[in-house]
Amino acid sequence: MAAVSHWKFCTYLKLELMPANAFNGHTDLGIGLGLRVPHYRHILEKKPVCDWFEIISENFMVDGGRPLEVLDSILEQYRVVQHGVAMYFGNADPLNRDHLKKLKRLVKRTNTPWLSDHLCWGSVDGRCSHDLLPMPYTMSVAKHTAEKIRQARDFLEVPICVENVSSYAEFTQNEMTEWEFLNEVVERADCGILLDVNNIYVSSQNHGFDPFEYLRAVPHHRVGQIHIAGHTRLDHVILDTHDHPVPDPVWELYATAIQNSGSTATLLEWDDKIPSFDDVHAEALKANRYLHEHTHA
Amino acid sequence: MPKRSKPTAISMSTPTPSQFRTNADLRLLQRTMAAALMQPLTRKDGLQASTQVDFITPNDRMSGFERLEIYALQYWFRLLDCLYDDYPALRALLGERRFHRLCRDYLAQHPSTSWTLRNLGSALPAFITEMKARDVARVEWAQTLAFDEALKKPLRIDDLLGSDPSTLHLGLQPCVVLLQIDHAVDHFITAMKKADADVRGSASQAMSEAPTRARLAKAPKLKRERVHLAVNRHDNILYFKRLAPEAFAMLAALRDGLTLADAIEVALAEATPDTDWPAQIRDWFTEFSQLGWFTKFPHKT
Numbered sequence: 001m002a003a004v005s006h007w008k009f010c011t012y013l014k015l016e017l018m019p020a021n022a023f024n025g026h027t028d029l030g031i032g033l034g035l036r037v038p039h040y041r042h043i044l045e046k047k048p049v050c051d052w053f054e055i056i057s058e059n060f061m062v063d064g065g066r067p068l069e070v071l072d073s074i075l076e077q078y079r080v081v082q083h084g085v086a087m088y089f090g091n092a093d094p095l096n097r098d099h100l101k102k103l104k105r106l107v108k109r110t111n112t113p114w115l116s117d118h119l120c121w122g123s124v125d126g127r128c129s130h131d132l133l134p135m136p137y138t139m140s141v142a143k144h145t146a147e148k149i150r151q152a153r154d155f156l157e158v159p160i161c162v163e164n165v166s167s168y169a170e171f172t173q174n175e176m177t178e179w180e181f182l183n184e185v186v187e188r189a190d191c192g193i194l195l196d197v198n199n200i201y202v203s204s205q206n207h208g209f210d211p212f213e214y215l216r217a218v219p220h221h222r223v224g225q226i227h228i229a230g231h232t233r234l235d236h237v238i239l240d241t242h243d244h245p246v247p248d249p250v251w252e253l254y255a256t257a258i259q260n261s262g263s264t265a266t267l268l269e270w271d272d273k274i275p276s277f278d279d280v281h282a283e284a285l286k287a288n289r290y291l292h293e294h295t296h297a
Numbered sequence: 298m299p300k301r302s303k304p305t306a307i308s309m310s311t312p313t314p315s316q317f318r319t320n321a322d323l324r325l326l327q328r329t330m331a332a333a334l335m336q337p338l339t340r341k342d343g344l345q346a347s348t349q350v351d352f353i354t355p356n357d358r359m360s361g362f363e364r365l366e367i368y369a370l371q372y373w374f375r376l377l378d379c380l381y382d383d384y385p386a387l388r389a390l391l392g393e394r395r396f397h398r399l400c401r402d403y404l405a406q407h408p409s410t411s412w413t414l415r416n417l418g419s420a421l422p423a424f425i426t427e428m429k430a431r432d433v434a435r436v437e438w439a440q441t442l443a444f445d446e447a448l449k450k451p452l453r454i455d456d457l458l459g460s461d462p463s464t465l466h467l468g469l470q471p472c473v474v475l476l477q478i479d480h481a482v483d484h485f486i487t488a489m490k491k492a493d494a495d496v497r498g499s500a501s502q503a504m505s506e507a508p509t510r511a512r513l514a515k516a517p518k519l520k521r522e523r524v525h526l527a528v529n530r531h532d533n534i535l536y537f538k539r540l541a542p543e544a545f546a547m548l549a550a551l552r553d554g555l556t557l558a559d560a561i562e563v564a565l566a567e568a569t570p571d572t573d574w575p576a577q578i579r580d581w582f583t584e585f586s587q588l589g590w591f592t593k594f595p596h597k598t
Contacts, residue, residue: 058413063447064472066533086412092324099412124327128409129334129372136326138317169364170354171326173317208356236358237367 019262023159023192024224025113029079029265030291031284033277036270040070042277050281052079054267055110058086061102075110081225081265082112083194086128089148089162090121090135095155104156114159114224116194119145119185134167137174137181146188153191161192161224166202166231166240178203179217192224195261197253198246198269202231202238215256223261228254228287229269243272245283255290263291313352326352333365334372337405344369376404376417383418383441386486387433389516399425415441429480429519436482439474439528440535446471448530451589454582462558466594469552473529473590475545481522483537488517531588543568544581554594 020028030051035043042048053074060067074080086099107115120132135141153160164182176184186193195218197211204211228251230244246254246268258264268284313329314322333348344366353361380400381388388396407420418441422434448470457465469475492515525545527538540548543564550560565574585591 061413062415062445065445065448065530067445069533092320092327096412121327123412124324124331126410127331127335128412129331129368130375130409130414131334131368131371133330133368136317136323140317140319141323144320144323168367169361172352172354173313173315173326174354206356236363239367 019264021192021221021224023114023161023222024265025159027079027113027265029081029113030263031287032081032265032267033280033284034083034267034269034271035074035080036274038274039277039280044070044073046277047077048277048281050078052081052265054081054083057082057084057103057106057115061099061106071110080110080112081267082106082110082115083163083267084115084117085132086122086130087117087152088122089117089119089145089152090133090141091123091148092121092144093124093126095148095151100152100155107156107158112158114161114192115156116161116163116225118165119162119182120165132165134165134169134171135181136171137176137178139175139184142181142184143188146185149185149189149191153189159192159224160189161194162186162189163194163196163227164199164203165196166199166206166238168206168237168239170207177209177214177217178207179214183217183219186219186222191222193218193222194225194227195223195257195264196227196229197257198227198229198231198250199240201250201253202240205233205238211253212256215253215260218260220261223257223264225265225267226254226257226261227267227269228284241272242269246286251286251290254287255293258290258294263294266291313349330365330368334369335408336369337401338369338373342370342373373401373404376409376414377401379414379417380404380421384421384434384437386437386482386489386516387430389489390430390433390485390519399430415445429521432478432480433482433485433519435476435478436486436526436528439476439526442474443472443528443530443535446474446530448472448589449592452586452591452593454586457582457586457591460557462561463556465557466554466596467551467557468592468594469548470529470590470592473527475540475549475552476524476526476528477545478524478526479521481520481524483524483526483539485517485519487537492517527590529588529590543574543577547578547581548585548590551591551594 020026032052032054033050035053035055055071060071062068084103087095118132120135122129122131122133135145149160149162162185164178182193200211200214204214228246229240229242230246232239232241232243266287268280270280270283274280313326317323329349329352333344333350336345336348339345344362348362348365350361350365353365355361355364377397377400380403391399403421403424407424409417411417418438422431422438425431425434449468451470452467525540525542527540527548529536529538547560547564550563551557555563561578568574
């Protein structure tokens with residue numbers, strides 16, 4: 001494939017990898033924040049400088065009311081990228097047409113340069129878990145999942161990035177590692193990756209693998225966006241809670257990811273025990289250190 | 298809302314495929330795992346001991362059972378939190394324990410069939426048999442609808458001039474929900490709101506923002522009273538408006554597709570003659586038009 005050849009060529013010559021690629025709509029966004037309800041008033045009144053906001057698509061797939069009014073106000077001032085939680089590419093069931101139609105309506109409203117959702121499953125026989133459940137890592141499932149990503153992209157007419165999820169369990173039927181499965185899916189779907197380095201860290205601790213091996217194996221040219229976040233460590237498991245600052249091990253993974261993929265659009269997720277907008281923004285801007293180091297290197 | 302699939306009976310002892318060859322193999326695994334997660338938790342909030350877990354690999358710290366249990370707890374706590382967020386007045390009325398038991402029973406019989414948690418509590422009012430609690434639940438579900446249903450282009454009173462009432466159909470804004478209830482739930486919720494600002498400043502739209510369980514508000518007295526209520530949104534704030542029975546009947550008839558003439562006839566079928574009804578109806582139309590409640594009737598193709 002032409003894109004792979006170009007990337008290999010750049011790597012060989014140690015050229016600067018371009019963060020703008022086909023998988024993020026050839027944009028060059030910097031550090032963004034997740035748009036969250038407790039920050040609405042601050043953002044609308046103070047209009048703080050922020051490169052971009054990521055919205056949870058499903059929170060705005062409604063017919064009216066405050067969510068859409070807030071969104072429209074935000075769109076007047078800021079670039080918005082959609083991040084979904086309910087496409088469930090890994091479901092055995094087909095894609096939900098009702099969901100897709102509403103999603104497309106929102107895509108037209110936001111003009112999102114790309115759209116992301118998770119590499120997971122979440123419902124079966126019409127019953128929904130509202131969770132990001134882990135996939136069985138097998139070739140037949142990778143093919144099935146990739147086909148659904150293609151179908152979604154063709155319908156939505158916008159580039160799609162799939163995000164690796166945190167997981168707490170693995171299936172006995174697994175035939176490959178998570179990163180091998182991710183690679184199979186994205187190559188077959190020819191889609192981008194939303195690389196969540198916190199999720200890689202959480203899963204590496206829960207399943208006992210080397211997170212840097214994961215990062216090395218990811219097709220770097222397909223990374224359209226990066227997520228950073230905090231988590232909660234319990235006795236026997238780490239939970240992906242998004243309620244803490246980004247811990248050092250996650251920053252280390254982030255630094256490596258930036259070295260591999262270039263200065264990629266980066267988003268801090270903070271979804272529970274949410275501090276003030278300024279505190280969350282300050283935490284996100286710590287990513288600048290790694291982005292600048294990479295640029296100067 | 299997507300059509301509800303016919304529930305599929307899943308035996309907890311159904312073996313999952315050892316290898317994946319077809320999509321049917323994947324479906325079987327997902328059915329087995331979903332059945333494990335969605336079955337009721339034990340009284341101590343744990344996974345049922347009989348749960349099939351042979352498809353989950355243990356690690357050096359946790360058994361397959363313990364790993365699966367994490368997902369089961371996440372499932373139940375997330376959905377319970379959503380109902381806690383959407384039904385704060387019902388929770389106050391019933392008290393913590395009764396409300397919690399009601400929610401667990403409800404979710405066991407009504408697992409989510411929608412991609413959005415906004416619809417999770419849609420069947421809760423009908424699930425409740427006790428009339429007082431059902432009325433509170435009906436009003437709280439109406440608030441969820443009024444919060445984010447569409448606000449279509451309103452018709453002005455001038456738009457209606459010259460129309461023939463015998464053929465004129467008017468639509469009601471989707472964000473205006475009409476309810477006939479037998480308890481003063483509007484006063485109950487308003488009193489709660491004064492006592493506890495946490496009670497529904499906004500309806501649920503939280504997918505990632507899990508609601509925290511606010512302190513249980515002390516419930517005010519809920520009086521028995523026949524109320525004709527419009528739960529509605531104006532400038533993105535929720536309001537209750539009490540209606541005269543005749544105005545309620547007229548609006549409901551218009552919403553259901555009757556012509557204006559027929560709606561008025563239905564509304565005044567049992568009205569007493571001691572009121573100047575033509576003047577009263579003009580006043581209602583002026584008021585409801587100013588509120589922006591009327592819109593074009595949604596003719597279905």
